[in-house]
Amino acid sequence: MEQQQSLVEYGSRRVIITITAVFCALLEIIDTTIVNVALNDMRGSLGATLSEVSWVITAYSIANVIIVPMTSWLSQQFGRRNYFAASIIIFTASSFLCGNASGIGELVIFRFIQGLGGGALLVTSQTIITESYPPEKRAMAQAIYVLGVIIGPTLGPPLGGYIVDHYAWPYIFYINIPVGIIAALLTLQYVRSPKYGEKRPASQVDWLGIFLLTAAVGSLQYILEKGQEDDWFNSKLIIVLTVITCFGFYGFIWRQLVYKYPIVELRVLRNSNLRMGVILSFVQGFGLFGSTFIIPLYTQSILGWDATQSGLLMIPSTLTVAFMMPIIGQLIQRGVPQKILISLGMAIFFIYSLMTYKVMTPHTAGEDFFWPLMVRGVGLGLLSVPISTLALSTLKGPEIGQGAAFSGMMRQLGGSFGVALISTYLTRDIVHHRGNLVDHLNIYDPAVQSRVQAMAAGMQAKGMPPNIALGTAYKMIDGSVSVQATVLSYMDIFLYIGFMFLVFVPIVLIFIKNSKTKMSMADAAH
Template identity: 70%
Template sequence: MQQESLIEYGSRRVIITITAIFCALLEIVDTTIVNVALNDMRGNMGATLSEIGWVITAYAIGNVIIVPMTSWLSQQFGRRNYFAASIIIFTISSFLCGNATTMWELILFRFIQGLGGGALLVTSQTIITESYPPEKRGIAQAIYGLGVIIGPTLGPPLGGYITDNYSWPYIFYINIPIGVIATLLTLQFVRSPKYAEKKSVSEIDFLGIILLAMCVGSLQYVLERGQEDDWFSDPTITLLSITSALSLFFFIWRELTYKNPIVELRVLKNGNLRVGTILSFILGFGLYGSTFIIPLYTQGLLGWTATQSGMLMIPAALTTAFMMPIIGKMLEKGVPQQYLVAAGMFLFFVYSFWGYKIITPADTGADAFFWMLIVRGVGMGLLFIPITTLALSSLKGQQIGQGAAFTGMMRQLGGSFGVALITTFMSRQNQFYRNDLVGKLDTNNPDVMNRVHGLQHSFIAKGMDPGTALGSGYKVLDYSITKQAAAMSYMDVFLYLGLMFLICIPFVLMVKGNKKQGKLDPSAMH
């Protein structure tokens, strides 16, 4: 079987594994590292808030367009060549991003960087999976999972440190030395599987490529910009939603009827892969959603710095890192994947409910988050490897790459859906709670008036005249209402995220495991 010939041993396997993990880390750290530097970029470039948002959107669109095509592109050009080319594109565009002088240059280079980066994630996973014999793949996925789980957490503190101590272009320049080393190691050590002959240009599914790019590009734009542009009251959002739906329909029809499809949808006939794809979406929703909301809360309501909120996430990432090899071993010993996934989902529910209980408008301390985030770290470890293993467990050869592309794309889209839905939900809840609280401020209520007069007297004592002091008293009251409404919105997000994971548990337990899994056949991994 062609796959066996790719199994590596000894130091060669170690070097290939390290190369692949570095590339996965490069890609993932880059999705979150810019978040904390956006303010500095905005100041430097004189950009508006909505323009600066494009720095993240452009990268995500490039990423999501390329991921489903990676298996086909690996076939066309050979996996090693394609992987090396992706690292080179990523590295050069990182340099160009750091040197960009206008906002639109930066956005263009970020899009190109996303096209290079999308391949790094999925291809590095396939390379690691195929370098290990089937019985060792639980450990292989544990090692790969380290990069995927730790990456989003490393980004903000690293970005905060670089931005505070140097300047924002260095968050891109840091990729250059790693990219050069990874390219050299890839060309030297990574091997390509022997695929069937390449397609001639006339057989290439160009229509499929165009429809796929239109579908996921439009969808990603809608998800990233919807809340800011007020969803379907904006003609661009409406048009792109229709474009995305229609191009998805025609894309599926094209891929199922064309003899050389760019994305092999038939691989989804595999039941385990279908389940793994859905679970990857939910995992992305939880992983990126919770990584997005905690810094937002700590910086927005508690007034922490970017570095402080980044540092808060590190113990949880280390916990996940510690859990990965243990879970890999459990899978090798034959513990059913669905039990581990169910346990991970339950822990994620515990973490979310804990978050719901500890959130306050102003005085939640860093120590209150510690154990809650440790629980999240354990839960994430229990989710990532078993989902990946389950998804790829009964695939062979070329199908592994195709399966990894599906689960990778769904995890990214799950993250985009998560962030978009959380942002929309929070702004709606915020407005609702604010109106509710303001409605309860009755000027005939003696408690309310005592509070206002107390504030007025304290401002008069600081030398204000009574009229100005009264106005300032009302402002303080308004500010505390705003904070209270925001805190209640965050509480709701935690509660509903937790319930979403809790509801999924019975469905996960109904999934049939791999019958042949005497020890694990995780040709399944992600």
């Protein structure tokens, strides 16, 4: 108990630790999305193809997902403060190297290293913040942490767009450097580590487990990132990686259950609340990253917005989440059951999906998205903190670090699954809707002919030759059909995401057990 209490901080020291950890988590999350708007500039200056430059995103994501499950073990091996500081230094140094990369190969390698450093920042930040607060204020600590996780994906695109428009793409990496240096110095000065048992000698380290985890998770992340681009199972590489993923996970699970010193303690998943928390983290990641991905895509491809405008559209929703965080933290501290808040959040996210479904047209204005996105903010506010605290609520001691790593990894994988499935579905559903629309569009119909002739006459009035005007009118009709098919596909996606959240409302109410004990994270060996 002395060790638990010794990690609680007060006054300015706690404020400094909280700000440091939140900024580190924020940096890591922002860097997952900030490069999206800079890919064209990178491609031009580095002489890369679109397929090659997309590896700048993929390499970072693969490194993230590989390192997150190992953070608890690495913290025990090196001490949490040392590991956290080293991760910040790796992240910061590789940010500098990314900005100075002279070729696409160099940039991809440095982004992978940056992902290895950044992956540790997320989950370790969560534990550091939580342990710095006394037990009665830990729901509020979770709210502060989750705020950074929610803000990050929203800030990335507009911040990246502004930097690319006004400076150059290397500066999206350089902005990490001053924050990283300050965070590393503050970590070494203020963050303290729990007392761990003796470090395992190299002979006891589960090197086979590390290899199997890396192969399985890395292959799965590649499949999710590149599957649509490579036409899924028509690609031999995707088939090979699918086999590696299946056998890798099977071998990894077997190894962790039989080895005396596992790198990931899978037995912690016997806890029912953690199992539900991990599943809900996956669903939350699917909805959060999926909707963050789909709305900018819709506004840019259909409405013709630029990246900065699309990113700014999401800010009201993010501010709503920020407003909700302290309220939700207070509700949890006052004993409102987490399953009530989560099920309410799921229902509200369904309402948001339905509202977005109804406002989508080829001519939707920015203000039409305002209220749906405000509702999204309320839903995410009700989901984020309760899911985060639920997963860890009935764990004790070192189990909590493992639980935080599992839920962090599943949120990331949920986002990857969401983006991959949405991309695949969009591509195929647009073809389906276009076929249906063309089947019902009779070019000999008098109304259609009247429309074509009116368009052609308008172009002829501006000096276009009659034959070219008629051909252009038919092309415009064809383009209109394509836009309508695309909008219908986006509408389908929001409807399906909404129903996915609605289905989980009764599951949450039935299967989640209320914690009878106060959540304590001070023993988290993470």
